[in-house]
Amino acid sequence: MMQDNSENQTIDMMLNMGPQHPSTHGVFRMELRIDGEKIIDVKPHIGYLHRGSEKLSEGEQYHQVVTLFDRMDYLANFNNELVYCMAVERLLDIEPSKRTEYIRVILCELNRIASHLLYVGTIGLDAGAMTPALFSFIGRDRIQTLFESISGARMMHNYFKIGGLKEEVPTDFVSMVKGIMPEIRQDIDQAEKLLTFNEIFLSRTKDIGVITADQAIDYGLTGPCLRGSGVNYDVRKSEPYSVYSDFEFDVPVGLDGDCWDRHWVRIKEMDESLKIVEQAINNLPDGDVESSLGRRLIRPSAGEVYVKAENPRGEIGVYIVSDGTDKPYRLKVRPPSFCNLSAIEPLLQDSWIADSVVILGSLDIVLGEVDR
């Protein structure tokens, strides 16, 4: 930086962004090589939030691992619990009751909305608008209050059990969900209207951070990042799990694969999630949510299983190897944020410093899941 410029040479500057930086969404660190305001090269560094969840779960009984999954993608706790519970259920070859499945889907979709609402707020902050963040937290707060009345916790619920739920939902669950639905719709509108078609926001996100469909598939992007590039791939549609085949919903797809398309896909996804919640709450079957396993220790027979599901951030996969004991022999998670983040290098090349935070924001990573 402070070199002798006697020959009028310009040299690149290394700019360290993170792990303490307001816009790296946690403790992500980028080493940027910049020429003026342009980014030449980027070197991502991860691992600042590594807690060894995968290794830890080898020492826990199957029931206890749910807690660790809560803490991976801490913005989509229910979705994470669901995929783990589904994996162990397949390993044990049991089926939860229909009511359990419906309640799980309702909670997962509400959680998806809450997660996307937070995304709307953070992309606004990254682009320099502070108001959408505060608007979007109103809707998110409504959903979290609902979660609190159901599971007792606003974030780390630990509510899904293998083969069932921890306990029956409150008696006014249906009326509560129906009550907040129109309010959430309003909140979504309020949060995104200030942003989505704002001219400055468009000029900041349209044609920025473009990734083509082929490239996106090569890098293993999933979720809104993949669909923003125009690939119609949603695990809920292509390989329906749980009871998703019962519901009618569309998969919104972008065209250009830029930041704005990813944004738009997420906005549209919230509407689709509301549709699913509406159908599920209207057809909520009666029955028992108690797990058929009771409180017994589980000892699945030796074998392995891979289950995938659609998280707000993309496709999450859980691979469990069982050796017949009460603890998983090996547990591996395919985190969507980690795979989405791998595309940061080509995305940031030849962009502006200001764009780097917007592009990172549009990938919508959660470091808890990247590092596990």
Place this chain on the structure above:
Amino acid sequence: MIGRMLSYQLLCSDLDTGATVRFMSDYFQDAVSTLISLLTLFSFLAVMVLSLVWLERKALGRLQLRLGPTRTGPFGLLQPIADAVKLVLKEDIVPNDAERVIFWVAPIIVVISAFMLWVTIPFTPGIVVENLENMGLFYIGAVGVIGILGLVLAGWGSANKYGVIGGLRAAAQLISYEIPLIMVLISVAIVTQTFNLVDIVNLQSPVPFVLVLPLGFVLFFVAGLAEVGRTPFDIYFAESEIVGGPFVEYSGAHWAVFFLSEYINTFAIATLTVLLFLGGWSGPFLPSIVWLLIKIYAVILLIFWIRGTLPRLRIDQLMAFAWKVMVPLSFYLVVCCSVYVFYEMPWWALTVMSLFGLLAVGVIIYRYITAPARKVAEVRERLRSLQMTQEE
């Protein structure tokens, strides 16, 4: 101010009696009175800054469905004082690698330039530190630029890469937007044929200049926003990108000084907008100082409203906006004003010319800015046709 007026009278009596020799006591009196008026100005500005801090927090809070400060005093009125006490009591950290002298001098340069601007700004014809009769506008244009130096030095001196980027951004941005700002000052001076701010306000008594020079008003307000680094032009301390830019290493009282100068500058730009375009202190019934403050706070609320609504531009978009839109428009305005003065046209002719410029170029800007939006619309159309073909 009282001291100033007193000394003015003394000076006049001196001149009346034809005394050409002034004694040391006169100079002493002059110095004391200037000191008193400067102290009055300082305390007035400090009170204004405190009120602005409170107003900004409260107004932004209401815009964002929050309450803003409520715990400190009635309506949180004492919040700015609590903030100030906190900032002053905080540890003042100087980075090891910092250029100590530059690091310490930079905030002083910034705040002094902010204060110097105020020396010639009149609140009413009587209340002013020193109304520079032949060079008021010139002085404002000249002194306003000094603050840039402080920002660049702050960025460089703190030996932080974010600071350096921020300082250079500040230099690029402020110098670019200084040109349309000064061009608007020049066109106002051409129309009024004076640099004297009091005269400029008095000339607006039937028709405020916002009607005569609507283009000038818009240019001045936008360039002013950029000049004080307000959203959507808060690029040089962009919180989410370069973490505060030149201020990143400052803490405690030093940071408070930057903060102070930022608010003083905001207040100055609002005041100048009112003085140059909104008729200054003129208005019915109420005392003139009340009218001035009402107008200033209206403009400031507009600035806060914009801050609560818009995202931030990118540096290249910002520079393109300055050099491709603002600068040509301001040159056009100067030409319009010259033509108006040369042919002695009625004032509405200038309005028409100014509006024409605003509209004709406005359409071009609009098309330029909305290009992404139109692309989105086109994309949606394509998407819809795609879905329809799929359904068939």
